[in-house]
Amino acid sequence: MTITTCIFDAYGTLFDVASAARRKAEQPGQGALAEVWAGLAEDWRRKQLEYSWLRAITGEHVPFWDVTQDALDWAMEHHGLDDLELREDLLALYWQLAPYREVPKLLAQLKALGKTCAILSNGSPDMLEGAVDSAGIGLYLDAVLSVEEVGVFKPARAVYDMVGARFGTEPSEVLFVSSNGWDAAGAAGYGFTTAWVNRAGLPVDRLPARPGHILTDLTTIPELL
Structure with a gap:
């Protein structure tokens, strides 16, 4: 057909799912993020997918926004970024990829x-x-x-x-x-x-x-x- x-x-x-972290890292005063943004973006996406698969397997569905937040929290902790304001800024930018x-x-x-x-x-x-x-x-x-x-x-x-x-x-x-x-x-x-x-x-x-x-x-x- x-x-x-x-x-x-x-x-x-x-x-481009990496654009949120990249755009934030380009802003003034983001030295800590600028050093790790590429790895953070990669880990954020990877955990986002992993969590979606696991929830599909277990039948414990939640909206993708919940999965996205959980994945970012993991990635930020993994890269030593403990900054609530940064977290909120990254999540806001995800709505404008x-x-x-x-x-x-x-x-x-x-x-x-x-x-x-x-x-x-x-x-x-x-x-x-x-x-x-x-x-x-x-x-x-x-x-x-x-x-x-x-x-x-x-x-x-x-x-x-x-x-x-x-x-x-x-x-x-x-x-x-x-x-x-x-x-x-x-x-x-x-x-x-x-x-x-x-x-x-x-x-x-x-x-x-x-x-x-x-x-x-x-x-x-x-x-x-």
């Missing part, structure tokens, strides 16, 4: 091609609304889907079910794009055509399914259609 619908993960795919530079142009191209475009994310609805508004990309999106509708994090199949339920598509009509190899693999196993945006040049995850396409950024997405 022809691809009619392009579904994007949000964090790390459309939005910078989009990757190619994102607005890409989404505009896809809409010009007549494709349906949407986000499917672990993020809480209010978090996603803040990021989309801050990035100015809402006019290109037909929907912003949050796992809060089904109460479990990716890669649970119930999350991928949301696409067909919303748009009436068959899996073969969907291109699913994620910067997370495990997410792209999960979506591939579900039946979507998938693209893994492997910005870091990582090995392919050893999982039952593999991403259909591996890209270094989002610019070549239209060629897959």
Whole structure:
């Protein structure tokens, strides 16, 4: 079937999750953060994902905002940052994550091609609304889907079910794009055509399914259609 619908993960795919720590570290008086911001951002994201998986396995779901705060607390303690004001500033910046530079142009191209475009994310609805508004990309999106509708994090199949339920598509009509190899693999196993945006040049995850396409950024997405 022809691809009619392009579904994007949000964090790390459309939005640069390291930008909150980077932007704060660039501010005056942030010497301690400036020394460790890259490691902090990496640990923050890693623990955020780990906590989402563990909660999915145990059935103890909470909004992604809770997971995000817990992950930051772990990362700050790990890097010796005991600063409540810094914590609040970093969390505030997470609602305004910078989009990757190619994102607005890409989404505009896809809409010009007549494709349906949407986000499917672990993020809480209010978090996603803040990021989309801050990035100015809402006019290109037909929907912003949050796992809060089904109460479990990716890669649970119930999350991928949301696409067909919303748009009436068959899996073969969907291109699913994620910067997370495990997410792209999960979506591939579900039946979507998938693209893994492997910005870091990582090995392919050893999982039952593999991403259909591996890209270094989002610019070549239209060629897959």
